[in-house]
Every structure is written in structure tokens, then in C-alpha cells.
Amino acid sequence: MRRSGKIVDTLLLVEHPHVVTKGSGSSDAHVLVNDEQAAAMGLSVHETTRGGDVTYHGPGQIVGYPIFQLEGEERDAHEYLRRLEEVIIRSLSDFGIEGTRDGEYTGVWVGPNKIAAIGVRLAHWITSHGFALNVSSDLRYFETIVPCGIEGRGVTSMAELGVRASLDKVEDRLIAHFADVFGRDMQEAKIR
Amino acid sequence: MATDVIMPQMGESIAEGTVTKWLKQVGDTVERDEPLFEISTDKVDAEIPSPTAGTLLEIVVPEGETVEIQTIVARIGESGESGGGGSTTAPDKAPEKEAEKAPEAASEKAAAPPASPGPTPSAPAASAPADPAPASAPTGTREERIQTKSSPVVRKIAAEHGIDITTLNGTGVHGRVTKQDIMAVVEVGVPASPASAPASSAPSATVPTLPPAPVGTGDRVEPMSRMRQLIADHMVASKHTSPHVHTLYEIDMSKVDALRRQHKEGFLQRSGAKLTYTVFMTKAVIDALKAVPVVNASLNGTDIIYHGDINVGMAVSLEQGLIVPVIKRAQDLSMEGIARSLTDLATRARSRKLKPDEVAGSTFSITNPGSYGGLIGMPVINQPNVAILGMGKVEKRVCVVDDMIAIRPKMYVSLGYDHRLIDGATAEQFLSTITKTLENFDETAL
Numbered sequence: 001m002r003r004s005g006k007i008v009d010t011l012l013l014v015e016h017p018h019v020v021t022k023g024s025g026s027s028d029a030h031v032l033v034n035d036e037q038a039a040a041m042g043l044s045v046h047e048t049t050r051g052g053d054v055t056y057h058g059p060g061q062i063v064g065y066p067i068f069q070l071e072g073e074e075r076d077a078h079e080y081l082r083r084l085e086e087v088i089i090r091s092l093s094d095f096g097i098e099g100t101r102d103g104e105y106t107g108v109w110v111g112p113n114k115i116a117a118i119g120v121r122l123a124h125w126i127t128s129h130g131f132a133l134n135v136s137s138d139l140r141y142f143e144t145i146v147p148c149g150i151e152g153r154g155v156t157s158m159a160e161l162g163v164r165a166s167l168d169k170v171e172d173r174l175i176a177h178f179a180d181v182f183g184r185d186m187q188e189a190k191i192r
Numbered sequence: 193m194a195t196d197v198i199m200p201q202m203g204e205s206i207a208e209g210t211v212t213k214w215l216k217q218v219g220d221t222v223e224r225d226e227p228l229f230e231i232s233t234d235k236v237d238a239e240i241p242s243p244t245a246g247t248l249l250e251i252v253v254p255e256g257e258t259v260e261i262q263t264i265v266a267r268i269g270e271s272g273e274s275g276g277g278g279s280t281t282a283p284d285k286a287p288e289k290e291a292e293k294a295p296e297a298a299s300e301k302a303a304a305p306p307a308s309p310g311p312t313p314s315a316p317a318a319s320a321p322a323d324p325a326p327a328s329a330p331t332g333t334r335e336e337r338i339q340t341k342s343s344p345v346v347r348k349i350a351a352e353h354g355i356d357i358t359t360l361n362g363t364g365v366h367g368r369v370t371k372q373d374i375m376a377v378v379e380v381g382v383p384a385s386p387a388s389a390p391a392s393s394a395p396s397a398t399v400p401t402l403p404p405a406p407v408g409t410g411d412r413v414e415p416m417s418r419m420r421q422l423i424a425d426h427m428v429a430s431k432h433t434s435p436h437v438h439t440l441y442e443i444d445m446s447k448v449d450a451l452r453r454q455h456k457e458g459f460l461q462r463s464g465a466k467l468t469y470t471v472f473m474t475k476a477v478i479d480a481l482k483a484v485p486v487v488n489a490s491l492n493g494t495d496i497i498y499h500g501d502i503n504v505g506m507a508v509s510l511e512q513g514l515i516v517p518v519i520k521r522a523q524d525l526s527m528e529g530i531a532r533s534l535t536d537l538a539t540r541a542r543s544r545k546l547k548p549d550e551v552a553g554s555t556f557s558i559t560n561p562g563s564y565g566g567l568i569g570m571p572v573i574n575q576p577n578v579a580i581l582g583m584g585k586v587e588k589r590v591c592v593v594d595d596m597i598a599i600r601p602k603m604y605v606s607l608g609y610d611h612r613l614i615d616g617a618t619a620e621q622f623l624s625t626i627t628k629t630l631e632n633f634d635e636t637a638l
Contacts, residue, residue: 080203
């Protein structure tokens with residue numbers, strides 16, 4: 001729809017029920033529960049078309065799906081990832097959290113722990129999939145996977161770092177920083 | 193004239209891409225801009241449109257293969273064209289340039305005869321050049337074998353962690369070592385030696401599969417944490433790989449005890465770390481490893497790797513399991529340096545703040561069952577080490593000294609060692625060196 005111009009550049013910010021999604025680079029070894037265990041935890045497992053390995057989504061987490069037509073200098077896949085990280089780092093900074101990049105692994109980190117995961121897909125330089133930021137996620141659910149296939153690292157959330165912020169508040173900051181970093185005017189439309 | 197399809201550059205810093213899926217098969221007709229294949233680079237997946245219209249004559253790079261940008265991944269041309277069939281080798285710049293101008297011409301041709309997918313002989317011909325000398329074949333130089341088995345990212349990680357890629361069995365196409373394969377080796381530190389692969393698989397063939405444990409009412413079932421699973425795999429692999437032998441010594445800790453009491457205040461002030469029995473033991477182990485270098489080694493098939501550095505892994509128990517942070521280049525450290533490293537690594541292990549490379553690269557390991565009161569432990573070797581030392585609890589025991597009954601602080605130490613490389617006599621030599629060092633501890637080292 002974006003390609004044919006039926007919609008303009010769009011950013012969807014949503015909250016998902018408990019779900020584990022696998023990207024194209026996923027290894028089944030990184031899903032650590034079997035179907036029955038997953039069902040018992042109210043967790044469903046889905047395969048997706050985004051890049052990256054396995055991740056978890058659930059309540060207390062903001063999942064962002066930017067659908068942007070990248071133009072000119074924006075047409076750089078890694079640059080796009082770095083910009084998504086920048087939006088999240090700036091938003092976290094508004095809550096006094098210092099998010100960092102890791103030279104090796106995409107995503108936003110606080111110390112050795114990942115606070116936001118990123119996995120995207122490009123078709124005709126139109127973006128899909130996006131990022132997941134842990135605001136007050138139940139981190140125990142991450143125990144069911146090896147997040148993004150990176151063993152030996154942990155996950156964290158804003159709540160775990162002592163920041164009690166509502167999803168709305170965090171979304172407001174994300175929207176503001178998306179406008180700055182991607183140079184797009186943002187108009188909000190609630191679909192709740 | 194066939195058009196070459198190349199691996200596109202998806203960004204300035206992107207040097208390679210993995211073909212994850214071909215959306216068209218050889219013989220299919222494609223329109224210009226129609227999605228042709230999917231690629232994956234780091235965390236980005238992208239759908240790549242066809243640069244031209246025509247028939248897909250040849251797939252040069254199969255799914256799962258990672259190639260550098262600008263590499264030819266497929267050829268598109270008129271149906272019936274040979275697609276090079278292997279004959280058009282040496283892709284120079286010229287065809288690429290032409291490819292950009294070709295689309296119109298090609299689309300005209302394609303419009304006419306897309307009827308039959310052409311003589312399929314192009315299919316077998318296509319798969320042949322796509323197959324770069326099976327990685328397992330011991331042809332080419334060692335360098336070439338490394339190149340065919342890995343991508344630049346994987347080679348970089350391997351170099352950082354001192355892993356020999358040629359010894360790994362990759363899970364990728366043709367045994368290619370993927371990033372996940374190499375990370376698994378880095379994290380778990382399992383087979384630095386390929387010997388462990390055959391060794392562990394061979395016996396497992398004869399080990400009968402156990403029936404599942406019954407679950408009764410009132411029982412609780414929960415999945416193992418990922419740390420628990422890693423430990424489990426590592427322990428099973430170690431027991432399958434190394435025939436373990438254990439030798440025990442009893443050490444008189446009187447001298448160490450006296451020195452500890454005498455120096456602990458000053459030591460704490462100077463170094464900021466406690467002067468524990470573990471600090472003395474680590475120092476004694478380092479000296480013994482220098483004296484008996486075969487204990488500070490690894491096996492790589494039939495090769496023995498004598499490690500240049502002494503990297504001491506220290507087992508630290510956590511609520512959820514166990515982790516073995518590593519004191520790197522311990523041979524260069526003073527007692528204070530050892531104490532500071534021990535405190536720092538243990539503290540950060542418990543707060544889960546260790547970096548991945550701080551739990552990798554050990555050449556020998558120490559575990560301390562005595563810290564919980566254990567008298568003797570029979571530890572399992574932390575692969576790819578060939579030995580592990582277990583410290584028992586220090587307690588006063590009645591013993592005979594110069595034909596008189598005396599009370600002395602004593603400690604049992606155990607050495608678990610890989611009998612493939614280390615014989616009993618070597619183990620004795622190693623443990624007696626430690627015993628001598630501790631019983632006659634050199635005060636000037638403090």
C-alpha cells in the first residue's frame with residue numbers, strides 16, 4: 001500500500017500479547033520451550049519475515065512498526081538501524097536511562113543487557129517490522145528464548161532500571177524523537 | 193546476452209549479504225522489478241527486485257550462502273540461452289555495465305517467447321558452478337579452506353577468540369561456519385578440539401536413550417533456564433570427551449594460615465581485596481602450571497596446544513547456576529593483582545555484568561567446593577582445558593608430625609585431569625608442586 005502511494009509514511013506503536021517470533025536468521029535451538037510448555041505459559045510462537053533471530057513480545061513492551069519509504073541518503077540499511085537505535089536512545093535519555101549501542105549487536109543496550117530489540121525488512125526501500133522496547137515487560141518470559149540468538153547477554157526493561165513510566169508517556173517521547181531523527185512530521189491517530 | 197544479477201550493496205558499511213530465499217526458480221520468467229530473491233544482512237532482511245525482465249537462467253549463489261556485495265548471484269536472459277552454463281566465467285566489470293542498459297531490450301525479448309522454460313539442461317549446469325569445492329574436501333591451501341568455510345564476520349570473531357575455523361563443523365551450506373556456530377563455540381567454549389566432536393558422538397551412539405522421567409501428581413515441571421541447558425550440554429560433552437581421572441592431596445595450610453593472619457589487614461589496604469585461601473591457591477597453581485606446562489594445554493585432534501598464557505577460569509556459583517570467569521594472563525599478576533581480579537570477576541559474575549570474552553579462553557580452571565564446606569570435590573573438566581583443580585574446606589585436623597600428634601589446618605585438593613594427555617605421574621608432579629609452594633609459601637610474594 002505504501003508503494004502504490006495509498007498510505008503515507010506511517011509509524012504503528014502497539015502492545016502485543018505474549019508471543020515469541022522468529023526472524024529469518026532464527027535457530028530453533030534459540031527457542032527454549034516446547035509447544036506444550038509455551039501453551040501452558042500462554043505463549044504462542046510465530047515465524048516472521050523480518051531479519052534477525054528469535055525474540056519475545058508481550059504486555060508492557062512497545063513494539064514499533066515504521067512503514068517508511070526511504071529516499072536518497074536514507075537508503076542505507078545499516079544507517080536505518082542506527083537511526084532506530086538513535087530514536088530509542090534519545091527516548092530513554094528523557095527518562096534518565098543511558099542506552100548504548102553495541103559495536104557487534106544491533107539493538108539498544110543498558111550495560112550488558114538489551115532493552116530494545118530491532119529487526120527490519122526492506123522491500124523497494126519501504127521499511128517494515130521494526131523495534132521492541134521493554135518498558136515494564138515481564139522479563140521472565142525472555143527465559144524461554146535466547147534473545148536474538150545472543151547467548152551470555154541478558155535483557156532489561158525501564159521498570160527494572162527503576163523507571164516507572166506508562167506506555168503512553170514513552171510513546172510520546174518516541175514519536176517526538178522519530179520526528180526529529182527521521183525528519184518527518186508526526187500526526188497522532190489513536191486506534192485503541 | 194544474459195544479464196548478471198549481483199548482490200546489491202544495502203548500505204555503506206555493508207560488505208556482504210546472505211541469500212536467504214530464491215523467489216523464482218531456474219526457468220521461471222520474471223518481470224523487471226518483480227521480487228527475485230531475499231537477502232539478509234545483520235538485522236535487515238530485504239527483498240531484491242529483478243533488474244530486468246527475462247528468464248532466470250542460472251542461480252549462482254544458492255540459499256544460505258553469504259557472498260560479498262557485487263558478486264554475481266544469478267543470470268537472467270532469453271529463454272533457451274545457456275546462461276553461461278559455466279562457460280562464461282571470469283565476471284569482469286563489462287557485463288555489469290551492460291546489464292544496466294539491457295532492461296528494455298531484454299523485456300522485449302521476454303514478452304515474446306516465455307512459453308517453455310527452455311531446455312532444462314541449464315539446471316544441472318547451474319548447480320555445478322554454484323558449488324564452490326565442497327568445504328570438506330581437503331583441497332586448496334589452508335587459507336582457502338578457511339575462506340570457503342566462513343564469512344568475514346565469522347573470521348573476525350574467530351580471530352578474536354583464537355578459534356581455528358577449519359576445525360569446526362558448520363551448520364551452514366556445505367559445512368559453512370555461521371555466525372551462530374562460532375558464537376556457540378565462543379559462549380560455551382566447547383570443542384576447541386575437533387577430537388571432542390567424534391569422541392562425543394561416537395560414545396553417544398552406544399548410550400541408550402533413557403525413558404522420560406515420570407511426572408506424578410504434585411510434581412512441578414518447569415523448563416531449564418538457558419544457563420542450566422548450557423551447563424548441562426557442556427558437562428555431558430566434557431564427560432564424553434575426556435576420560436577423567438582424579439588424584440587427591442592433603443596440604444598443611446599452617447604457613448598460609450599464619451601469613452594470611454599476619455598480612456590480611458595490610459593487603460586489604462594496599463589492594464582493596466581480601467587475602468583469601470583462593471588467592472594463595474591461585475598463585476600456587478600459576479607457579480605449578482609454569483613448572484608443568486602440559487597441564488596448561490588443550491588437545492586439538494592429535495595435536496597438543498601448549499598455551500602461551502595462563503588464563504585461570506574460576507568457577508563462581510550463581511543463584512541460577514554456575515559461570516567460569518577467566519583471569520587472563522595470570523602469569524603476569526602479583527598476589528594483589530590476582531586478588532583484585534578474583535574479587536572483581538566474582539562480583540560482576542553475581543550481578544551478571546560480565547562481558548562474553550571474560551568467560552572465554554580459560555586454559556585451566558579452579559573450583560572451590562570448600563567454600564560451602566565440602567571436603568573433597570571430584571570436578572568435571574571445563575573444556576577445552578585438560579585439568580581442573582578442586583579446593584576443599586580448610587579445617588583443623590589431628591595429624592602426625594615428627595612422630596608426634598599435632599593439630600594442623602589442612603586442606604584436601606583434587607585434580608581432575610584428562611587421561612588422554614596427562615598421566616598419573618604428571619598429575620603427582622603438578623599437585624606436589626602446589627603442595628610444596630603452599631606449605632613453604634614465599635613471604636616475599638606478598
